[in-house]
Each structure stands twice: as structure tokens, then as C-alpha cells.
Amino acid sequence: MSNDGNMTRRTILAAPIAASLISTSACAQESRTAPASNSTSLVAYFTRSGNTRVIAETLQRTLDAAIFEIQPAQPYPADYEENVEQARQERDRDYEPPLAKVVPDFATFDTVFLGFPIWGETAPPVIRSFLSAHDLSGKTLRPFITHGGYGPGSSLDVLGDRAAGAAIVAPFILEADQERRTMNQVRGWLDENQLR
Template sequence: MTEKSILTAYFSHSGNTRIVAEKIHEIVGGDIFEIVPVDPYPQQYNAVVEQAKSELDRDYRPPLKTKVGDIDSYDLIFVGYPDWWSTIPMPVASFLSGYDLSGKTIAPFCTHGGSGLGRSVADIRKLCPGSTVSDGLAVRAGNVKNSQEEIDNWLPEVGFRN
């Protein structure tokens, strides 16, 4: 794959997913894009948990601050997120449903506190029926800074070859 055919898109609340996204981007090259909702989430843990649950229950897709300019130019899209309620946060649902990603490979990765990927990969497959969605990478929050080996082992599984 050429560098310009790869996008690493991520949503990060606490910073853990950003660290993993930057590690992936450093290896794969291409472009990096932060998924940012127009209205930021609260910093207080319980408030974030309540808001995330409410959005999920209502299938609310929060508007995003920016869009990727030319999504058609990417073949492989890494999509990163924290595991919230065993799935993707709703800003990631906004991102994925905001484009026609048919024919693209989507490589999901998440950070988590013990729940792994949950049902997030299945939910991404539902949102992107015309895409090839690879098996995901789940990085435990406490292992984010030491996740390089996990990332290196996962990248060939999603079709990235150095």
C-alpha cells in the first residue's frame, strides 16, 4: 500500500487511544485524523459514563467538528476508540456513518479497562456493510505506553506490510 492510501482516524477522551493511534500512524504513515465532537464530553468520569450510555441508548450521532476532505483516496482506514459500554463511542458511529466506505478495509483498534473489543467490531460491520472490517486490536489502558509489540503483531493481520 502506498502511504497516501492509509488513514488513521481516532476518537480519544482520556488520551489513551491517541497514544495508540500515534504509534500506529508512525509505522504505517499516511494521514491521521482526530474525530472530535462539536460538543466536548465532560471530564468527570461518571458524567462521561452517563452521557455515553444515553447517546448509545438513543442511537444519537453527535455532530463532528471536521470531516476528512477526500475519504475516497484511502484504501485502509484504521479506526481507534475507547471501548464505551462494550462498543464504539457514538462520535465514532457519526464518523463511520458519515461516509460511503464501501470497498475500503477498516482496521478497528480500541483501548479498554478490561472489556476488550466487546461488540464493537460487529457494530462497525453493521455500520459499514460494504467494507472489509478486519479483526480488531484491543489494548488494555494500563498497557498503552508498552503496546508496541501488540501493534507490530496485529498490523500484518489487517493487511499492512512494512
């Protein structure tokens, strides 16, 4: 069979998978932009590779919580090395990039699960922006943190400084690698804390 024939066969076989992924992505995007109106718990998260999103969506489904994806107004570069350099410069200047949007009716939430990856041994600059834009006074803050092997760094100090009025509980910290392992560990953490 010619290369053209193989390409056509691959295209035909891949079409149902692509359609499924597009549909799943559209549903996920809707859930990230439309927080549930009856929940007193919010899952707010920032992700680059998707590991933190896995935890956020597991929490949202398990707790029937509202969900909100934290995004900067100007997206970070897609190129990993450019992203790292920009984040380093923002961290070093203590820069808070503008947010694409803030959480509607933030005052109605009692508990905020806040998720993010570790960048440059601390919380990403956009997390500082999120904390500055939302008053966490009197709320319970439950961090969940992903990292590639170096732990949480100084991220807990950032939370303590920027969410001064919140009751910050011990974080869930995960060296993220596999989706299934991530979901199982999150559920175990929820069970240990009697949250489901």
C-alpha cells in the first residue's frame, strides 16, 4: 500500500478519537468557566501540563464543588524554556501578571481548594495575582501542589503572606506523573480528611 493510502487509513481511524477529544475538551472548558452556584467550596487551579487539572477535576467531581481555572490575561509561552524564563523574571521582580478573569461571587465560598504546580521552587506568579485579587479572609484554604521532584519550595510562604486572613490547612503535595495514580491519591487524601 502507498504512503497516501496509509495516511488516509490513519486519518479515517483517528477521526472518531479526535471527535471524542474535542467533545471532552469542550465539556471540560465549560465546567472551568461556569462555577456551580449552590456550592460553598471552590476549586481554583492553575496548570501548564495538565497534572494539576487532573487533581482539580477529581476534587470538583468528588465534592460537587465549583471550579475555576486561573489564567493570566496574556498566556504564558507555549515553549517550555521561554515559559521558565518568563516565570523566573516575574518571580524575581515579584510581578503579578493581570488575570484573564476573577471568580464571580467569590464571597459566597467558605472553602477554597487552590491548586498549582511549582515553578522555580515556588508558586507561579499568577497564583500571587489570584491571591491579591480575591479576599480570603475568614475562608479555609486547602492547597494542592504538584511538582516535578523538588517539593513545594517556598510556595507555602507565598500563601501565608498573600492569604493572611485565611485558615491555611496542610497541603496535598504530589510529585505528579500518572493520571490514575494522581486521582487515587487525591481520593485517599479526601478520605483521610473526612471530606467525602
